[in-house]
Amino acid sequence: MMLIESLLNVDKSSQVPVYLQISNGIISYIRQGTLKPGSALPASRALSASLNVHRKTVVAAYDELYAQSWVDVIPRKGIYVAKNLPDVAPRPIEKAVLKHSLANKTSFKVDDNRINPQRMFVPMPNGNLTFTEGFPDTRIAPVDLMVREYRRMANYHFTHKYLMYGPEQGSENLRNELARFLGETRGLHVTPKDILITKGVQMALYLCAQVLINKNDIVIVGDPGYSGANEVFEQAGAQLAFVPVDEHGIDINAVEAICSVRKVRMLYVVPHHHQPTTVTLSSERRMHLLELAAKYQFAIIEDDYDFDFHYTSGPILPLASADYYGNVIYVGSFCKTIAPGIRIGFMVAPANFLLQATRLRRLIDRQGEHLLEEAMASLLKNGDIGRHLKKANKLYHERRDILCKLLEEQLGEYLTFKIPSGGFAIWVKYLNDLDTALVSAKANELGLTIGAGLDYYYDKFVKHSFVRIGFASLNEKEMQEAVSIWKKAIMKCLHLA
Amino acid sequence: MMLIESLLNVDKSSQVPVYLQISNGIISYIRQGTLKPGSALPASRALSASLNVHRKTVVAAYDELYAQSWVDVIPRKGIYVAKNLPDVAPRPIEKAVLKHSLANKTSFKVDDNRINPQRMFVPMPNGNLTFTEGFPDTRIAPVDLMVREYRRMANYHFTHKYLMYGPEQGSENLRNELARFLGETRGLHVTPKDILITKGVQMALYLCAQVLINKNDIVIVGDPGYSGANEVFEQAGAQLAFVPVDEHGIDINAVEAICSVRKVRMLYVVPHHHQPTTVTLSSERRMHLLELAAKYQFAIIEDDYDFDFHYTSGPILPLASADYYGNVIYVGSFCKTIAPGIRIGFMVAPANFLLQATRLRRLIDRQGEHLLEEAMASLLKNGDIGRHLKKANKLYHERRDILCKLLEEQLGEYLTFKIPSGGFAIWVKYLNDLDTALVSAKANELGLTIGAGLDYYYDKFVKHSFVRIGFASLNEKEMQEAVSIWKKAIMKCLHLA
Missing domain, CATH: 1.10.10.10 (Winged helix-like DNA-binding domain superfamily/Winged helix DNA-binding domain)
Structure with missing residues (x-):
């Protein structure tokens, strides 16, 4: 031996x-x-x-x-x-096994332009300070609370239930809690069966587009607007129709003008803190829009992704809260409440639409992460989400004020902006013909990542002087440093000009 | 005061x-x-x-x-x-707020048949014993190990990185570990950039279908086969072409016959434990299939979802391991390794196809659950997955043997079967003209949920006498009880006849 x-x-x-x-x-x-x-x-x-x-x-x-x-x-x-070893050795299907078995390219035909070319994920440069375009601070994300819920569930027998396949529409507990939460916060009196849990707002938009849009259907969007939504609609075959955006939101008279000459299938609107200009759609325009949708029978996709973040004026209740006719599909998410990487969103819609969306969701990925959905349900139920939102609102309110003050004091002669009533970002307009891309490039050299504003308008070559600056993810010291670098970058650009 | x-x-x-x-x-x-x-x-x-x-x-x-x-x-x-209370009260957009704001039905048009009618989730009846169609036992799911990884991550600063948006293709760490794992277990010599992380096999199939299939493209599938895949292909517009399945897997000569008269776009195959018949595609047929794909330039979707579960004979290496020409898209998942409710799958494919699939994935839901993917990467790296697979294989091997013995001893005169070499289920054929639906109904009355075999064949009305019986999710005592109820149900049916 x-x-x-x-x-x-x-x-x-x-x-x-x-x-x-x-x-x-x-x-x-x-x-x-x-x-x-x-x-x-x-x-x-x-x-x-x-x-x-x-x-x-x-x-x-x-x-x-x-x-x-x-x-x-x-x-x-x-x-x-053991006499019979458990290594059940795989058998090759031919004698010689290639060192690199995968060919680099298919020999069947792939249409390289089938899926819209689009902006893909780019990691943030290491070491640079970053003004995001409006993300929460992941350093305050209540991950510890989520993990606490996971631990609690792991200790209980009932957890096994959540490990099997579950409902496509999402966890029943989460839909129960969400129905209550949406009623309390948004005046949306809905039942759990009116809700579909999604992976963030992104999946909700994808489902809307795939269920409703046929080739060349007209979809109205604001311009400037959210390029991430435009991509999803165009992939589904939509023809986009653009309406302007002013300080009260998208121009509803322009919407009416389009409806009077074309059959409109769908309208996409961000009612609070329009992406990218941060304006809120006024009550008057909301009512007008609902009337138009009823008259011309189009769907309204109401993307209320940051309803929960308001600092100086109350949010306006969703269009969905006054939707007598069943024209509004309301979508939202907790990706800003917990963290962008924790993918939980929701869709509230009339039953006939929701059934189609749920069926498609099953085809796409069968269901969501049941354990994560249960954890989220507990956090809503025990008040942790409410408490976290209060704290986060207080912190972001302070940060908004700090950054606005810094911008006024340090950069007042180079840019102008309005204080946003909530959300995560300030819509800044450069003065003195400053070039957004040039400032972005110079700032980057000096250690600050800042947007160049290249995807605010559908036409990427439209000349404008705006940039969207997130205030929520940096603390006071970081913002001071970031603004000081930004100022240096601006000075360099002015010097060059 | x-x-x-x-x-x-x-x-x-x-x-x-x-x-x-x-x-x-x-x-x-x-x-x-x-x-x-x-x-x-x-x-x-x-x-x-x-x-x-x-x-x-x-x-x-x-x-x-x-x-x-x-x-x-x-x-x-x-x-x-506080003088300024933090409750920023929402403002209604009109005076009267409806008690039920959501209409039950949209007033815009929804095509109720747009998404394939299909089998949706039905909760298992409470209290009934259940023969699944082949699921793992969630009671042994290593949730505690997953939670341990979550806790570890929650304690570290670097976790914040995973809470922000991440790569659409999936966690880099997970793709690194997966490349190693696929090399060691499957002879697939791939790099992390050849891999796309998905939500289970389901999302991989959806991406394949949407990227490759145009209206009326021919897709070859086995019949009997996996209805879940058929639905996804048909939703994308495919016209299905069926080939028979025998004890060596799908009939490749029948595939060749179709290719010789029609342009074939894609073929779907489950190489191990064909769903539902549990047969393994032989090496000879694998080579023949690869040759046909090269000659007729169609894509092979290789769904190897339970490669990791083998008991008495070694698995055969994937078709992808000998794919010189770039015709194989290899998909797999950990939904059977951890639990069906934990949604992690993967796709390995040539670069030009993978890019299209990755772009589409971004449009659908932007990215996966980054924390979950990191937890999975750790479990692969530290060997926990390997150890768990060993234990699970041992347990399921025992359970397969126990159930086969029970079936022979108790039900030998009413049914016949072949012992499967791996996987989770036995393909059982009733004797004596027993009606699968009737046995299922009787068993259900007596407290045992058992399939009626209604979706094995594409034609739901084809008369057959098969039923797929999962052995992995019940322990010995439960199987004894289940078989005894099953026997009673069969006796009742015979008595009725």
């Missing part, structure tokens, strides 16, 4: 538990053929003595080997390397 | 921390107007004495109120209900 004791190394300072070091060591010697099937392993007492570990540790290692089928236990005789 | 002390109740046995009970109590009195803006709150010492709690508890409650902006702190004077 091999002296397996002499082959095994135990490192008590390692993060790997000692019993796993022993079992993994033995497995590797079985795999290499050093330990042959059928050969005896030392008694636990002997092995523990020679390795200088507790006997229970060796017993745990042997239990692990047995659980994984590497050893057979013969009562009153001992422990032997 | 109101005697707020007399209004507050503290319940030390409650799950809600005492400081939150106090702060929430005060908030509710502020909201009701009992406590007016500007009114003083008692000193922490006084309040703690009258509530009989530690002073630190009251200080924590006041901190919470301050963090949420409900109180102002005036240094050296005291704590006052």
